[in-house]
Structures are given as C-alpha cells and as structure tokens.
Amino acid sequence: MSGTSVDGIDVALVEIRGEGLKLKVQSRAFHSIPYAPDVRDAIFSVTNTETHTSRLSQVHFLLGRLFGEAVREACERAGIPLGKLDLIGSHGQTVYHQPSESEIGGVLVKSTLQLGESALIADLTGAPVVADFRPADMAAGGEGAPLVPYVDYLLFRSRAEGRVVLNIGGIANMTAIPSASEPHQVIAFDTGPGNMVMDALAEHFSGGQARFDRDGHLASEGQIDSDLLERLRNDEYFKRPPPKSTGREKFGERHYLEPFFDPALTPADAMATANALTATTIAQSVQQFVAPKMGVDEVIASGGGTRNPELMGRLRELLSPALLRTSGDYGIDSDAKEAIAFAVLAYESFHRRPANLPAATGARRPCVLGKICHPPPR
Numbered sequence: 119m120s121g122t123s124v125d126g127i128d129v130a131l132v133e134i135r136g137e138g139l140k141l142k143v144q145s146r147a148f149h150s151i152p153y154a155p156d157v158r159d160a161i162f163s164v165t166n167t168e169t170h171t172s173r174l175s176q177v178h179f180l181l182g183r184l185f186g187e188a189v190r191e192a193c194e195r196a197g198i199p200l201g202k203l204d205l206i207g208s209h210g211q212t213v214y215h216q217p218s219e220s221e222i223g224g225v226l227v228k229s230t231l232q233l234g235e236s237a238l239i240a241d242l243t244g245a246p247v248v249a250d251f252r253p254a255d256m257a258a259g260g261e262g263a264p265l266v267p268y269v270d271y272l273l274f275r276s277r278a279e280g281r282v283v284l285n286i287g288g289i290a291n292m293t294a295i296p297s298a299s300e301p302h303q304v305i306a307f308d309t310g311p312g313n314m315v316m317d318a319l320a321e322h323f324s325g326g327q328a329r330f331d332r333d334g335h336l337a338s339e340g341q342i343d344s345d346l347l348e349r350l351r352n353d354e355y356f357k358r359p360p361p362k363s364t365g366r367e368k369f370g371e372r373h374y375l376e377p378f379f380d381p382a383l384t385p386a387d388a389m390a391t392a393n394a395l396t397a398t399t400i401a402q403s404v405q406q407f408v409a410p411k412m413g414v415d416e417v418i419a420s421g422g423g424t425r426n427p428e429l430m431g432r433l434r435e436l437l438s439p440a441l442l443r444t445s446g447d448y449g450i451d452s453d454a455k456e457a458i459a460f461a462v463l464a465y466e467s468f469h470r471r472p473a474n475l476p477a478a479t480g481a482r483r484p485c486v487l488g489k490i491c492h493p494p495p496r
C-alpha cells in the first residue's frame with residue numbers, strides 16, 4: 119500500500135482465514151519503506167499533471183519493482199519464507215482519480231489510475247497478485263472509493279457501540295458503523311484533507327527539508343487564523359453529503375495552499391490553521407453526516423495523522439463525548455491498517471467475493487474487485 123502522502127511503501131504480512139462475517143485476520147508483521155527522494159519526485163512528475171506517456175509507463179514499472187522488493191524485504195525481516203505467501207494485494211500508487219464525469223467526444227468518462235505493475239511483483243515474489251481494485255466499482259457507477267469500509271465493517275463492527283473508523287492519511291476518510299448494523303447501513307466517505315495540507319506547508323516552510331510537521335511541533339507554536347479557517351471550511355466539498363471522495367487534485371494543488379502563504383501569517387500560524395482544518399472538518403463530518411443517523415460512541419483512528427499529538431488533542435476535544443481511540447487499541451497497528459485492509463480485499467477478490475460497499479462508493483451493485491496476475495510456475 120502506498121497512500122496519497124507518497125511517503126513510502128507499507129507492507130503488512132497477515133494471516134487470513136474464513137469468509138464473510140467469520141473472516142479472521144491476524145497481523146504477523148509490518149514493514150514500511152520510505153520512498154527515495156528521486157522516486158518520490160518521479161511519482162509527483164506523473165501525478166495530476168500533463169506528462170509524457172514514457173514517464174508514466176516507466177514509473178508504473180519502477181513501482182512494480184519497488185513493491186515486489188518491499189514484499190521480499192518485509193518477509194526477510196519477519197523470517198517468513200517467500201514460499202509461504204499465498205497472495206499479495208497491491209493497491210498501487212494513485213496518480214489520478216476522477217470520480218466525476220467529463221465529456222470526451224460525446225462520451226461521459228470517469229477514471230482512476232493506480233501505478234505499480236503487478237507482473238513485476240508476481241515475478242519477484244512468486245505469489246499471485248491482486249491489483250487495480252477500484253475500476254470494477256467505477257464501471258458499476260461508483261466512485262471507486264472508499265474501498266476500506268468493507269474491511270472496517272468486518273474488523274470493527276460492534277453489537278453494542280456505534281463506531282466511526284477514521285483513517286488520517288494524506289486524505290482523511292471515515293467509515294461510520296451503527297451498532298448491530300448491516301453492511302448497507304454503513305456510511306463512508308473522505309472527509310477532506312488529512313495530513314496533505316500540513317505536509318505541503320511543512321515542505322514549503324522548511325525549503326524541502328521536512329516532509330511533515332513532526333509531532334505537530336510547528337502547529338503547537340502557532341495561533342489559528344479563525345477567519346481563514348472559516349473561509350476554508352466553507353468549501354463546497356465539506357458541505358456535500360456522502361458518498362464522496364477526494365484526493366491530491368483538490369487539496370494538494372498550489373492554488374488551494376495559496377491562502378496559507380499570506381505574509382500576515384507566520385509559518386506556525388499557517389500550520390496551526392491547517393492542523394485545525396483537518397480536525398474541524400473531521401469533527402464536522404461526524405456531526406453533519408453521521409450523528410443525525412446513529413449514535414457515535416467512539417472514533418477509532420489510524421494512519422500517520424495519529425502520530426500528531428496536536429491533531430489528536432484537538433480531535434479528542436471536538437469529538438467529545440465520543441471517545442477517540444486508535445486501531446492499535448483493537449489489535450490492528452494503526453500504521454499497518456490500510457495495508458492490512460488491502461490484504462483482506464485481495465483475499466476476497468481472489469475468492470470471487472464482492473468487496474465494495476455500494477453504500478460507500480455509490481456503485482449500482484456489489485462487485486468483485488481487482489485483477490489477478492499469476493506468478494511464473496514455482
């Protein structure tokens with residue numbers, strides 16, 4: 119798995135048994151490998167840009183190789199022989215995601231593209247690979263995202279409690295699961311920026327030295343500009359009811375960041391405001407779109423954003439009386455959660471079971487997700 123933060127490759131080694139609601143997931147190891155700066159630049163050079171097809175094709179194969187090597191490295195460190203791998207799920211690196219239609223030659227087109235050629239992963243690991251999870255859902259009229267809610271439902275549903283499962287990656291997304299609910303009652307959507315705006319500011323203010331605001335340090339030294347925060351919160355995206363998904367094309371663009379570079383703001387003020395934007399839009403999403411439909415007893419957070427105490431502190435306050443926890447409290451390492459989710463999705467796809475939640479993606483029907491790439495014979 120590699121998310122919208124483009125920080126690195128996450129490999130989760132998991133054991134999965136059973137099926138449907140009886141599916142059991144046990145985490146065996148997790149290994150994360152940061153992208154080298156040149157690789158990161160190469161990814162950005164083909165993300166939401168006008169680019170050469172040559173570059174796009176090259177990065178696709180480069181990432182396939184790096185993903186395959188990452189799996190090998192993770193297995194080696196965990197002391198698990200490659201031959202023990204039955205299946206790999208590779209989400210890939212999203213370089214373009216356009217859930218709303220545009221017209222080409224009289225045809226309405228929406229599209230999504232994740233890079234990381236699976237033939238290379240299969241070749242390097244000897245295991246079958248399921249990749250390209252999103253297109254089947256889009257073909258069925260969905261937004262192709264979010265897909266993790268299916269897994270959230272399997273792992274975190276509760277008879278007694280209403281739970282919101284929140285991932286704070288580059289983008290923040292949530293899966294709200296009413297107590298004792300059926301899958302079609304789940305509400306899931308991207309709330310807006312997770313770390314993406316903060317990361318961009320950290321990089322800008324440090325002249326490229328820092329990739330993120332480590333431990334929320336800079337934000338803790340600033341004052342929130344409440345006018346700017348108010349203006350940003352008024353964005354059409356935050357008001358639109360789910361299902362909805364977003365990405366770097368919206369919250370990572372230069373023009374979105376421009377207001378933070380107002381000379382009247384210190385870098386610390388800008389960071390505090392970006393931090394508050396993430397926290398308030400998450401909390402506002404719960405209040406506007408979730409709380410009217412279900413009781414929210416707790417919010418279970420995962421992703422890199424959980425390492426930002428400034429963000430978590432603010433969220434805890436805004437979400438109260440609902441409790442803020444992390445997925446680690448439930449035995450799912452919060453850095454590994456998204457990668458674990460795609461292992462589960464791959465497992466379901468491999469067994470030809472549908473794994474999108476139409477309630478989450480807006481698809482017309484449940485779909486078997488992904489494409490399978492078989493390895494060379496062992």
Ligand SMILES: Nc1ncnc2c1ncn2[C@@H]1O[C@H](COP(=O)(O)OP(=O)(O)O)[C@@H](O)[C@H]1O
Pocket residue numbers: 120121122123124125126286287288289313314317329330331332333334420421422423425426456
């Ligand atoms: N110590 C930390 N302090 C603050 N933020 C952190 C810290 N560690 C990681 N992060 C944030 O987490 C992000 C990576 O989170 P991740 O869950 O991998 O997102 P994605 O799924 O988009 O790749 C980093 O870009 C950074 O913003």
Ligand SMILES: [Mg+2]
Pocket residue numbers: 120121123124125126128
């Ligand atoms: Mg990441």
